[in-house]
Amino acid sequence: MRDKKAGAGEAAEAPKKKRHLKRNLFILALFALAGYYYGFQLDEEKRSRMNKLLFEGREMWFRLFV
Amino acid sequence: MARHEYDVVIIGSGVGGLTCGALLSKEGMKVLVLEQSDRIGGCCSNYNHDGFQPDVGAVFVIGHEMYYKLFELLDLRLEDYLDYRLIDPVYDTILDDGTRVLLPRDIDEMAEVVASISPADVDGYYRYCNDMQKIFDLYLSALSVPMPALQDVTKLSNAIKMMGRREQLPALPVNMWLATRTLDKVVNSYFKDDRIRLMFGWENLYAALPAHRCTGMLSNITYMGRMGYYYPKGGMIAIPKALRKIMELFGGEIRFDSLVEKIVIKNGRAEGVRLAGGDEISAKAVISNAHSRTTYLDLVGEEHLPWVAKRAVKNQPCSIPAPTFYVGLKEKMDSVRAHFTVLLTNRQKFDDVWYEFYDKGLLYRPDDGAFLISCASHDDPDLAPEGKQVLSAIYIAPYKLKYHEWDDIAEEWAWDCIDSLDKRAFPGLRSNVEWMDSVTPVELERRLKLPEGAFFGLEMSGSNMGPFRPNYRSRIIDNLYLTGQCTNPGGGVPLVMLSGIAASSMLVNDWPEL
Numbered sequence: 001m002r003d004k005k006a007g008a009g010e011a012a013e014a015p016k017k018k019r020h021l022k023r024n025l026f027i028l029a030l031f032a033l034a035g036y037y038y039g040f041q042l043d044e045e046k047r048s049r050m051n052k053l054l055f056e057g058r059e060m061w062f063r064l065f066v
Numbered sequence: 067m068a069r070h071e072y073d074v075v076i077i078g079s080g081v082g083g084l085t086c087g088a089l090l091s092k093e094g095m096k097v098l099v100l101e102q103s104d105r106i107g108g109c110c111s112n113y114n115h116d117g118f119q120p121d122v123g124a125v126f127v128i129g130h131e132m133y134y135k136l137f138e139l140l141d142l143r144l145e146d147y148l149d150y151r152l153i154d155p156v157y158d159t160i161l162d163d164g165t166r167v168l169l170p171r172d173i174d175e176m177a178e179v180v181a182s183i184s185p186a187d188v189d190g191y192y193r194y195c196n197d198m199q200k201i202f203d204l205y206l207s208a209l210s211v212p213m214p215a216l217q218d219v220t221k222l223s224n225a226i227k228m229m230g231r232r233e234q235l236p237a238l239p240v241n242m243w244l245a246t247r248t249l250d251k252v253v254n255s256y257f258k259d260d261r262i263r264l265m266f267g268w269e270n271l272y273a274a275l276p277a278h279r280c281t282g283m284l285s286n287i288t289y290m291g292r293m294g295y296y297y298p299k300g301g302m303i304a305i306p307k308a309l310r311k312i313m314e315l316f317g318g319e320i321r322f323d324s325l326v327e328k329i330v331i332k333n334g335r336a337e338g339v340r341l342a343g344g345d346e347i348s349a350k351a352v353i354s355n356a357h358s359r360t361t362y363l364d365l366v367g368e369e370h371l372p373w374v375a376k377r378a379v380k381n382q383p384c385s386i387p388a389p390t391f392y393v394g395l396k397e398k399m400d401s402v403r404a405h406f407t408v409l410l411t412n413r414q415k416f417d418d419v420w421y422e423f424y425d426k427g428l429l430y431r432p433d434d435g436a437f438l439i440s441c442a443s444h445d446d447p448d449l450a451p452e453g454k455q456v457l458s459a460i461y462i463a464p465y466k467l468k469y470h471e472w473d474d475i476a477e478e479w480a481w482d483c484i485d486s487l488d489k490r491a492f493p494g495l496r497s498n499v500e501w502m503d504s505v506t507p508v509e510l511e512r513r514l515k516l517p518e519g520a521f522f523g524l525e526m527s528g529s530n531m532g533p534f535r536p537n538y539r540s541r542i543i544d545n546l547y548l549t550g551q552c553t554n555p556g557g558g559v560p561l562v563m564l565s566g567i568a569a570s571s572m573l574v575n576d577w578p579e580l
Contacts, residue, residue: 045421055381060529062378066362066536 070348072098074573075339077326077365078355080108081559082549084309085136085566086353086573089216091316092140093574098347099318100339102325102515107306108355109514109521109551110559112442115501117451118394119301120458122514123521124559125406125440126153127296127305128287131209132560136567138213140312147308150298151445156291158404160491161261162412168404169265173292184259194256194266197240198289204237219571220538244282252282260413268410268436271462272558275385276420279527297405297445305559329354329365329546336546339365350580351545351573358382358524358536358552359517366543375542382530385557386424387507387519389463391480394501395455401492402455407439409490419462427468429479432486437461439487454500459483465507465518472506480504522557523550531556538569545580547573 039047073095076083083099084106091097105111109123127133127150137144155168167179173195180191208228218224244252253267269287270280298304310320325342329352338348354361362371362379371379410416415434423430438460443450450456461483467475480502488495507519524530535554540546549569551557 045425048425056383056527056529059378059381060534062374063382063530063534063536065372065374065541066358066378 070338070350072096072338072347072349074098074351074353075100075347075349076353076355077329077339077361078102078108078550079106079306079310079320080355080550080562081110081306081309082551082553082562082566082569083108083353083355084306084313085563086355086547086549086570087313087318087320088140088309088316089136089567089570090573091313091318093216093570095577097313097318098349099313099320100324100326100341100347101320101322103513104322105303106310106320107303109516109557110302110305110562112301112303112449113392113503115392115394115503118392118454118456118501119449120392120442120456121302121440122390123388124302124305125438125442125458125460126302127298127559128290129205129558129560130296131206132563133305135209135213136563139216139219139567142312147311148298148304150296150304153295153297153405153445155404156295156406158407159265160407160409161264162410162415163261165261169291171292171294176292180262184257184262187257187259187262190256190258191262194285195289195292198286200237200240201244201283201286202289202293204234204241207231207233216567216571217574220568220575241283244285247282248278249280249282249284250277252285253277264410264413264416268408268416271386271438275526276424278420281528297442299446301442301446301449302559326356326365328367329361329543331366331370331543334370335544336540351547351576353547353549353569353573355550356515357384357517357520357550358548359384360515361546361548361552362536362542366546371542379536383525383527384465384518384520385522385525386462387465387510388460388521389506389510389519390458390460391483391505392501392503393457393459393484393495393499394450395457395495395498396500397498398453398455399492399494399498401494402439402441402444402457405441405444407437407441407491409435409437409439409487411436424462424464427464427466429463429467429470429475432479432483433490435461435483435486437483437487439491459487463507465511465520472508476504476506476509479506521551523552524556526556538565539572539576 074090074097076087076099079099079101087097087099111122112119134144154171156171157169159169160166170176177188177191181188211228214224249270253263257263266288267277270277270284272287326339327342328340329336330338330340336352340346359379368376411434419430440458443456484496510516510519536548536552538547538553547569549566551562553565555561
C-alpha cells in the first residue's frame with residue numbers, strides 16, 4: 001500500500017520536474033542571449049580582454065595534468 | 067645502474083639547468099649538461115662581438131638573498147665565486163615631457179625626486195615604502211631560516227617553517243591586498259600624478275606582463291630597487307659561469323654544441339636523450355631546462371602525450387618577448403649617466419602600446435615607445451674595448467606582426483629606434499655606432515630556442531602560476547623533471563634558481579625508486 005502511494009507521488013512529480021527543467025532552460029537561454037548581446041555592446045578592447053579571460057578560465061584546468 | 071652512462075642528463079645550461087647540475091653533482095650523481103650553443107647561460111648570458119659584451123636576457127641581480135641560500139645548500143661561500151656591486155643610481159629616467167631624473171637608491175633621496183616632480187605624491191610615496199617594506203621583511207624572514215638538507219627543501223614542513231613565522235603576520239593584510247589587485251590599481255592607489263605612476267608602474271615588464279594583467283605583488287620590484295640592484299663583475303654571465311665551475315668541481319660535465327633532438331622514452335619513462343647527430347646518451351633521469359612547449363611537443367613528442375596534456379601545453383600562453391638591439395659605441399658618451407636608462411612615454415601612449423599595438427600585432431613609432439637601456443660597461447669597463455661603450459636596448463613588440471615579417475624590417479626598425487634614442491636621450495648616438503645587432507622576437511626564438519622569443523617562458527598571470535604551471539616532476543613521463551622559467555615560481559634569475567633547487571630536491575627524493 002505504502003509502495004503504491006510512493007509510486008503515485010513519483011508519477012505526479014515527473015511533469016513538475018519537467019516544468020522546472022523547461023523553466024531553468026528558458027532562464028539559461030535568456031542569460032546566454034543577454035551575454036551575447038552584452039558582448040556585442042562592448043568595445044573591441046574590453047571584448048578582447050573578456051575573450052582572453054574566458055579562454056584562460058576554460059584552458060587553465062587542463063594545465064593541472066602537465 | 068650499470069646500463070646507464072649517466073645518472074642525470076640535463077638539457078640546457080641555463081641558470082636552472084646549472085643549479086640542478088651543481089646540486090646533483092654535489093649529491094654524488096654523475097651529471098651531464100648538454101648545451102645546444104657554444105655559450106652557457108641561456109637567458110642569463112652575453113654576446114661577445116670584438117670585445118663588446120652586452121648581456122642577453124637578465125640585466126641585473128635582484129633578490130640576491132636567494133643566491134646565498136643556494137650557496138648554503140652547496141656548502142660554499144658565495145663571495146668566493148661571485149663579485150657583484152651595487153647599482154646606484156638605480157635608473158636615469160627620461161619622461162615624455164623631457165624631465166630627466168636620476169633615481170637614487172636611498173629612500174629619502176628618492177622622496178626628494180618625487181617631490182621635485184609631484185609634491186602631492188610624497189605622502190603616498192612614504193605610504194608605499196612602508197607597505198612594501200613589510201613585504202620585503204616577510205621575504206627576508208622566510209629566507210632567514212637555515213636551509214635544510216636538499217631532499218627536505220620541498221617538504222611541506224619546511225614551507226611552514228619558512229612562511230609560518232610570527233614576525234610575518236603584519237605583512238599578511240598588505241600581501242592579501244596586493245595579491246587581489248592588478249599592478250596598475252595598486253600604483254594608482256598610492257600616487258596621483260601620472261608621471262609618478264608610470265615611474266613606479268613600468269617594472270612589471272620584468273615579469274613580461276602589462277600592468278593591467280599582472281599581480282599587484284610585483285609593485286614590490288620597484289621597491290627592491292631601493293633595497294639594491296646589483297651587477298656582477300664580468301657581466302650577468304658570471305652567474306652561470308660560477309655555477310658551471312661549482313658543478314665541475316663536484317665532477318659534473320658539460321658539452322657544448324650538443325643539440326638534443328629527442329628525449330628517449332621507453333614504456334612511459336625517460337631513459338636518456340638522442341642528439342641531433344643521432345648519438346644516444348642513456349641516463350636514469352632527464353632534467354629539461356628548455357621551454358615547456360619545446361620539452362613536451364618537440365623533445366618528448368606529441369605521440370607520448372595524452373590529449374589533455376597536449377591541449378594544455380599548446381594553449382599555455384608564452385610571456386611577451388623581450389626584443390633587444392645591441393650597440394657598440396666608438397666612444398664613451400657622457401649622456402649615458404647610469405647603468406640603466408629608462409625612456410618612458412606618457413601614460414596614454416604607454417597604455418596604447420598594449421591596446422592599440424601589441425594586442426593587434428602592430429609596431430608603434432619608436433618615438434612613442436618605452437625603452438630600457440642597459441650599459442653593461444658602465445659598471446664594468448672590461449665589457450667593452452678600451453675607451454668604448456656597449457648598450458643594449460630592450461623594447462616591447464609582438465612576436466607576430468600583422469603587416470610585416472620581422473626578418474625584413476629588423477635592421478630598419480633598429481635604426482629608427484636608434485634615431486629616437488639619439489633624439490630623446492643620447493645626442494650623437496647614431497654617428498657613434500660601431501656595431502649594431504638587432505635581435506627581434508623571431509631571432510630570439512632562433513638563437514635561444516625560445517618559443518615566441520619569450521624570455522620569461524610562460525606568462526606569469528594567475529591562470530599560469532602555482533598548480534597551473536608545469537610541474538617540476540613531469541606528470542606525464544616518469545623520470546622526467548623540468549626546471550627553468552616555465553616552472554614555478556617563474557621567470558627571473560633568483561626564481562629560476564629556486565626552481566632548480568626544487569627540481570633537484572624532488573629528484574633526490576625519488577632517486578631510490580628510479
